[in-house]
Amino acid sequence: MTESNRGIVFLDRDGTLNVEVNRLCSPDRLELIPRAGEAVRRLNHAGFLAVLVTNQSIIARGECSEARLEEIHDRLKKLLAEEGASLDAIYYCPHHPDPDPDPDPESDAAIARFKIQCDCRKPGTGMIKRALADFSLVSSDAWMIGDTTVDLKTAQNAGIRSILVHTGYAGTDRRWTVQPDHEFSDLYEAVEFVISS
Numbered sequence: 153m154t155e156s157n158r159g160i161v162f163l164d165r166d167g168t169l170n171v172e173v174n175r176l177c178s179p180d181r182l183e184l185i186p187r188a189g190e191a192v193r194r195l196n197h198a199g200f201l202a203v204l205v206t207n208q209s210i211i212a213r214g215e216c217s218e219a220r221l222e223e224i225h226d227r228l229k230k231l232l233a234e235e236g237a238s239l240d241a242i243y244y245c246p247h248h249p250d251p252d253p254d255p256d257p258e259s260d261a262a263i264a265r266f267k268i269q270c271d272c273r274k275p276g277t278g279m280i281k282r283a284l285a286d287f288s289l290v291s292s293d294a295w296m297i298g299d300t301t302v303d304l305k306t307a308q309n310a311g312i313r314s315i316l317v318h319t320g321y322a323g324t325d326r327r328w329t330v331q332p333d334h335e336f337s338d339l340y341e342a343v344e345f346v347i348s349s
C-alpha cells in the first residue's frame with residue numbers, strides 16, 4: 153500500500169475527474185476533464201493519496217454490470233497513466249434502495265443484492281470510513297473534492313474538509329443545503345490549493 157505523508161484526497165468521479173455523462177456505462181465515453189490527469193499527478197508527487205469514491209447506482213438499476221464498471225475504471229486508470237498519474241484506490245457504491253420501475257425477473261435476480269439501503273452510498277460515509285481504515289488515516293488527514301452537494305454533504309457527514317469544483321454539476325444539483333469549505337474552478341485549481349495548504 154502506498155505511503156502517504158501529506159494526507160488523503162477523496163475524489164468524486166463524474167464531473168470532477170471525468171466529463172459528466174448521464175449514466176456512463178461505456179469505457180469509450182469516458183473522457184478526462186482538462187488538467188484532471190495533471191492534478192492527480194500533482195497529488196501523487198506531493199505525497200497525498202488520491203482515492204476515488206463514486207456512487208454507481210447504475211449497477212443496482214441493472215443498467216451496467218460490475219464487469220463493465222471494471223472496464224470503465226480500467227480505461228480511467230489508463231488515461232491517468234498516460235498523464236503520469238495514478239489513483240491509490242477506487243471505492244464505488246453499487247447500491248440503490250428504490251424498487252425497479254420496470255421489473256424484469258431474469259435480470260432482477262442478479263441485481264437483487266444491490267437493491268438495499270446501504271451506508272456507502274454518498275452522502276453516506278461508508279466508503280470514506282473504509283478508506284481511512286484501509287490506509288490507517290483519520291478524518292483530519294482528509295479532503296473531499298467533488299462537483300455536487302452530495303459530495304459536500306458526504307464530507308460534512310464524515311467530518312472532513314470539502315472543496316466544490318465548478319466542473320460537472322458545479323454544485324447546482326440542489327439535493328442538499330450545504331456550503332463547501334472552499335470552491336475552485338476545476339480539480340487542478342483545487343489540488344493546487346490542497347498542496348499549498
Ligand SMILES: [Zn+2]
Nearest residue numbers: 245247270272
Ligand atoms: Zn452502497
